[in-house]
Amino acid sequence: MNKTKIGLLGFGKTGKAVATVILQNKEFCLEWVLRKSNLLDHRSVPEFLGVESDEPGLIYSLASTTIVELLDEHPVDIIIDFSSSTGIYTYGQIAGERGIKIIAAISHYSENEVEVLKNLSIKTTVFWSPNITLGVNYLLFAAKFLKKIAPWVDIEIIEEHFKGKDGISGTALKIAEALDLDKTNINSLRAGGIVGKHEVVFGFPYQTVRLIHESISREAFGNGVLFVAQNLLNKKEGLYNFEDILLPYFTP
Amino acid sequence: MNKTKIGLLGFGKTGKAVATVILQNKEFCLEWVLRKSNLLDHRSVPEFLGVESDEPGLIYSLASTTIVELLDEHPVDIIIDFSSSTGIYTYGQIAGERGIKIIAAISHYSENEVEVLKNLSIKTTVFWSPNITLGVNYLLFAAKFLKKIAPWVDIEIIEEHFKGKDGISGTALKIAEALDLDKTNINSLRAGGIVGKHEVVFGFPYQTVRLIHESISREAFGNGVLFVAQNLLNKKEGLYNFEDILLPYFTP
Amino acid sequence: MNKTKIGLLGFGKTGKAVATVILQNKEFCLEWVLRKSNLLDHRSVPEFLGVESDEPGLIYSLASTTIVELLDEHPVDIIIDFSSSTGIYTYGQIAGERGIKIIAAISHYSENEVEVLKNLSIKTTVFWSPNITLGVNYLLFAAKFLKKIAPWVDIEIIEEHFKGKDGISGTALKIAEALDLDKTNINSLRAGGIVGKHEVVFGFPYQTVRLIHESISREAFGNGVLFVAQNLLNKKEGLYNFEDILLPYFTP
């Protein structure tokens, strides 16, 4: 079996964790990492991360390589973007032309960039999700479903993160929005080194249901990305989100 | 609006809790309670339970009344059965003949009785569920879905009940069966007066998801029954379980 | 062994639950219940509550009996007060004179009434606690101890109660006060029929500790009262709180 070839944009803390997970997976091959900075240029990703792997993955910098050169020499099936909201301007057009699938794990896009995604989705398969862990997206899906069954139930959200994390977590806000709650239903705790916990409490008159997601480490993003990648393999052109990926699992 | 008329079989602890919930609901009317014992014969249910209600609900005993006489005088739309596995022999035939819907909240049926249910379901709408709380059935559904998305995930079940409860909880066994787990994955705790807690732990490499159901009191069965009753109103003849009731909520 | 004789003031929901627990305990005997209302006057407490017991406990009303008459006829060792902040004016003086121990489970006392308690504590053993469950008081004690060990740790409180409970729970406020936290560290959730849950989260840089108390029912107050009663048996005159009762257990 040929491995699906992946090019990765972004090599911050999350990008590194995602690269680690890709290198350890046998269905996918990390062809390259592309980043703005020219730090670590041409270093081997597996070597740098201390992961045993015979995948080619070198680190390239936009300071010394163009995306076209890179894709000519090292073509990929999927581009995974953990860079920033403007990363799409680097690779979007050529990905569209060459039918390379796009997985954008970007927290916020401006309207303009959402427009770019939509246009690209006519030519290739485009996926976008602000939070790309499997657990959080499942939680969102399962919570919406319970709300649909019992629209009158009382719902509260608890989110816990490390001291110093500013503002309400984006994931908690997204859950609240999906459940028609407002910010007063979100209880934000900040303490010590808590990595990230989201709990949705459904209070019925004589019973409670709790859905809880706890992050252990950033590598969870890597598993989420590969889950999406596997499910995009036979998807046509179009713009997909995580719900689109989960729904087919429901056909009884 | 005409209230849907309910006849209730069984008046043990759970039957009483269910009756309380029915009396407090405005869409349903408790016409009568039928029990084997002739204790409390012809007492008023709302008065006995201390619930304010102008619903007629009297208690009848099989020692002094037949089901036919009862239904002739006080016809109902739905019979709810919290009695025992043999209750079906009391009301099944006439419910089938008169098209009265049946909700059987019976833990275990023998093969023979399941056969009776199937035959009845040709003539009327028949529902059977061993555990009829909304929360537990949702949990079961949501857990199966996550297992479908991530069949390789590690799953463990924790169930907690009051000291003295014998054996593994039936609900935990049902969850385990639905998730292809065996008994070694069920962790049973018995301590003090815990009413009932079921937790399904999904262990991913870098994150965990927990689904937790906690019972507060037996009245939860009443809410579950009414949820089922509402969803059976426009269902045709046939044999239904809780999953059949939940699935339609998924149509996106 | 002679049972310790108890007189109980107050017969609301909590008073009834407390009476049930006392009746079931073999070391204590419920001599009487005294209440303002003349409802249920001279009814038997065990009969009314449906508890099997051969303890004398009748219900008396202040409308037809005085405390002096009652104590003359049915002397007790301890008076337990679940009535209201002014109950102390009914029985305080005579309890002091006759050396009857007092357990006051009253949420709030005015300064004046605290003064009365102090004066009484010269003559007899007086105990006062606004929340008299063993679990909550243990939680308070254990949380203060962890804060003492690690004064720099981040602490957050989560309290969950049924929808409709107004304001922050008094217990949460007391915990916050004991830990030098302010109200912003208390996260109050209101949902469905949750009886009462208090969680104290200690966030360390690389670990968390959680102390959780969950109420199942009001009878917990009864067990708390009897725990206090047992521990007051050989205590001299003085004013005690729950911490005074717990501390002796620490002597290594």
Place this chain on the structure above:
Amino acid sequence: MNKTKIGLLGFGKTGKAVATVILQNKEFCLEWVLRKSNLLDHRSVPEFLGVESDEPGLIYSLASTTIVELLDEHPVDIIIDFSSSTGIYTYGQIAGERGIKIIAAISHYSENEVEVLKNLSIKTTVFWSPNITLGVNYLLFAAKFLKKIAPWVDIEIIEEHFKGKDGISGTALKIAEALDLDKTNINSLRAGGIVGKHEVVFGFPYQTVRLIHESISREAFGNGVLFVAQNLLNKKEGLYNFEDILLPYFTP
């Protein structure tokens, strides 16, 4: 203020995490790390771990340095031992002679080595704990205390760790022993990448208390060691365990 000087034995995963925490603390100075292997010999610890620090900490190997030479050149106040049960034979005698305090974070010692510790404790301050996190030791202490208050309460332990961890966790066994429970009261779950969670459930008739410790990462051992180190500073010769360190915090 002069920093307290620390020498560290052991540089496996836990040793590295502990070194990281010591380097970041301002009251203590990491003078050196001593290990068996001659890998990384004479490398700078802060540099190797990527921690900014001007502390001298170099890595020395027993293959090329003796403990006497090391202590002559780089004297320390405390030796922290995360190596193995036989590490004590390397540094014990000279630590005793020079009055260097010893903190041994070793899971198991043979009787012989416990004898060595006892003899050393005549000459210097010796501390030994198989688990040296603050949270777990607090949990143990707090749980024993609740058991003392309510010896009749039902207690169950839940411990969760990553798939593949063999056997019941040593910490869970220690908790069980301290509470007079047997192995049947320990519920061991293994799933995904759970770092480590210990929960003690106290089931009362009408309430529950839960004490929960969750590990986020190995650095927790570093904080535990420094807590012990701070509390040993003014302790005389003798053999101490974690309970000895915690008890003084109780004097009201």
